[in-house]
Amino acid sequence: MKLLAYASIKLTLLLILGILIGYTFQIPIKYCFGFLLCCFAILGYFFIRKADKTLKFKLVAGITVIFIGMFSFLQSQSIQYDHYFKKVQKTEFPLLQVKITDVLKPNAFSQNYVAEVLMADGKKTIGKILINQSTDSIHNTFQVDDELFIKSKISPINPPLNPHQFNFKEYMGHLGVHHSLKLSLENFTVLPNPSKTLIGYAQQVRSNIIKKLENEDFGREQLSIIRALLLGERTTISEDTYSNYVDAGAVHILAVSGLHVGILLMLIQFVLRPLNRLPYGKKIVLFLTLILLWAFAFIAGLSPSIIRACAMFTFVAYAMYMNRPSNSFNILALSMFFILLVINPNLLFQVGFQMSYAAVFAIVWIYPLLQKWWFPKNRIIRYLWQLLSVSIAAQLGVLPISLFYFHQFPGLFFISNLLIVPFLGLILGMGMIIIVLSLVEKSSSSLIWMYNEVIGLMNKIVSWVANQETFLFKSISFDEMQLTLGYLVIGSLVFAFSKTNYRRIMLFLGFLLMFQTYTIYKEFEAGSKSETIILHQVKNSVLFDKNGNMLKVLTVDSTRLKRLVDNYIVQERIDQTRYLPVKNSYLIYDKSLQIIDSAGVYLPTNTNTIFLLTKSPKINRNVLFKKLILKKLLRMAATTLVLSQTGNKLVYNIKSHFIIQVKWDFTD
Template identity: 50%
Template sequence: MSIKLTVWVILGISIGFYAEVTPLLPLIATVVLLPLLYWTIKKQSSSGFPYVESLVAIIAVALGTFVVGVSTNKGMPNFYGQLDVEHPKVWHLKVEEALKPNAYSHRYVAKVISADKKRASGKLLLSLTPDSLLHPLEIDDELLVHASLENIQPPLNPYQFDYRSYLQKQGIQHQIRTNYPSILKTEKNSNTLFGHASRFREHIISKLKKKAFGADEMAVIQALLLGKRDDISEDTYNNYKNAGAVHILAVSGLHVGIILFILEFLLVPLERLPKGKTLKLVLVVLLLWAYAFVAGLSPSIVRAVTMFSFVAYALYLNRPTSSFNIIALSMLFILLIKPLFLFQVGFQMSYAAVFAIVWIYPKLQRFWFPENLIVRKTWQLLSVSVAAQLGVLPISLFYFHQFPALFFISNLLIIPFFGVDFGLWYSSYCFGTLERIAPIFGQCF
């Protein structure tokens, strides 16, 4: 049932986004149909037309349409787009996310608090000219800026990356372009959990920078462990991309999967206690979210940890037939909270890879199960890689028009060492021994 519900909600999100349906209509439909659904469940016989399933499908579609409408703020009472955005206003903004900077601008996703002292809602792209004398903005910074909104320009050339469409699928319609001297930071800022996580991650990075790491090594460490890719050179990134291993530079499902594997292994003794399996599940989920906090609670890591929290629950149930339902349930949970994730390539590839692994990997293991331990482990690693790549193949071809054939070799060589190195860092951090193993850690990288 969870798979069907997820499909219906996805349909509703797609309709709400592309048809730009106001959230009020699906909300009314949901409120009206829920009592009817309750009455139908009470009265429906065991045979005949599936009234209950049909009503559930309609309600799920309406719910998806509603949540995406709320997420984009279109049709909401205080949406800034309903104001006269062509004339300059004093905007009160709150920094929600720092995007990767370039030589020409520092870019931030900012939440609109008010416009000309009138309450407003929505998200904007804030683009600031770099200034070496001023410190970049941080998460949770609140600021005032007097500016006009600008439309985000479409691509100038055919088949060029459509940045405007990309931002629209994150609920961002306009941008403000200015410079640091033109903004005024407010003294009283309300701190959020995301702000605390971002500052904690920067604290860890500042401690790592005191160690004897080279610039390139430090950039890779920040990316692999903490999800911060700002300092990676274009050459390094392209090398990983061409080798089919660029996924390890983004903290996502691979990293969280490794942590889940480590925790499942280390906490096995707890299963001997009364209610030990339940205690183990709780600790695993808490430690996964602790890593998400350390990594700055970025959207990709929050998405991955949410997904693998459900995977941990599936392992707790130990019923292979429920894996698809649990994964679909995790997707449903994420989309109800962040419906615009549906249009992000990372979200699509993550779930395509996980579904493919759950579906294809067991078939490959039944196809051949070597008796030699080394051959068997190599085949298992290769099988997981093949299953994941087959899952993301259609998406990769659609968005990027390429397929990295080197992933067979690169994953066999890189992933085992990365798993050991990443596990070493995570374990040493948890047990407070990071300071002592830093030189060894640097040599591993």
């Protein structure tokens, strides 16, 4: 199938290109708007001259769509406007009026919220802010649409302090949030009777449903899965249970997205099928289908993922009404174009959006080829093969993205999908019935017991698959270039599989060779690299000494380092790891590093000594300052430093972590 034969696919690709250009180069919006107006004027000229079918018109139309993508992205970035709240504030501690728009998942230290800043120091503003409420100061939590007056210092969201950590600053930036503030017991006031939004009403309905479900006789783990499965509420799932779903390749079941909405669409179409016999029956079915789809989105809280999925399947439902199911790529492209242009262009940079469309695109492309390759005559075998084909196609579609973001691959994904996905429609249907019965207070204890057992059985299946660690491939190093080459390899393989000939096979082998060559080069590069890092961690001393593929971790407390070490091992392609205790001194060529702990003991020094203070030692700092070669006082887990070797000189620079591009003498 020639995908570029569809105009919608061309337009969507050009729109994505424009968004990427706007993201990369950050062109001033006024210039982008000016170029866009010029493009529209040229298109109007061609149209008046009836030259709208010429190559020049098509070229200008393509450029126009690119500028539309750029403008769409730039206008969604509130930080660039003059009335952005940070630019409006008059004092260091401005008085802000904010409206809660999202409640984030809590952690061990805090509860976070995303809020829209309505006013700053008495002036109307725009922009979103991250509100951090520490667990020590939580006397009451907030809901969507709550409004507060807050007097607090505004700080930018910081980048990660250690190498290869999750970049929370970048993640929040893609959500349009660049600054944060902290709540205390004294610096805020809750406004009575705040105005309500549609999302606020949806969240309130979902909260009422959750309260009704909590009154039923569900197990704790079962209830947390039910809340995720039906309502998109994953905050109560235990870490062990969530890890099991990830390791089993079934985590998509917990995210209310395309899979759930697609199954729900099929259920609705099945139930409403008799209405097709009525006059205007197809229109009635379409109308009711869309109402029920968006009603489900409403009770699921109108989260971005569910809005995205419902928007996509709205186009699918319309295509089914028009009886044009063969144009699946066209439908996908139209839905993506609509979502990125109308809803939010920032969705392009979110993992959920990328994986959803990659999976659906792969299913639409690869599934028919697998069915054409083998079509069993036995109905049971055919049904199982269809399920397996869908699972294989979806996994191929998301494989490079999954390896890039999560660095693991569940080898038994097909088992969990074969055992759960066929019954997911029944599970969703039963769940919807239970929700309705709970709301009207007519719930059945036998139905509750049955549903509780079904969810419990699903958890046991997932747990069993996840515990087959032999088939779970973790810590897979995968960077941006491998992501690109990976999709080229998969695409060329499917291309050759659809119609085998010499040119297509050679194309696949060429991309495979490029992927292998690049991977070997990265392994060689990692093996020849040496560096030493002093990491940032509160109440702990941590040093990484990397020598090729060997990593030595020097630390006081190794129990808190799993995530830091795992991330570094994956990104730096480490083969061996050793844990060693931190000593008081180390040698860096002709220079020495002395670590001064709470004992405050250090050796006589010369000009080739660097000091590192940890555990708040009680020493005379004025005396010590005079002995410091760099005239900088470092605090472990507070301030960090970068050192690199340039010729015979040791060059330093304060940065987010401490890297020494020279060989240290770390002896046992």
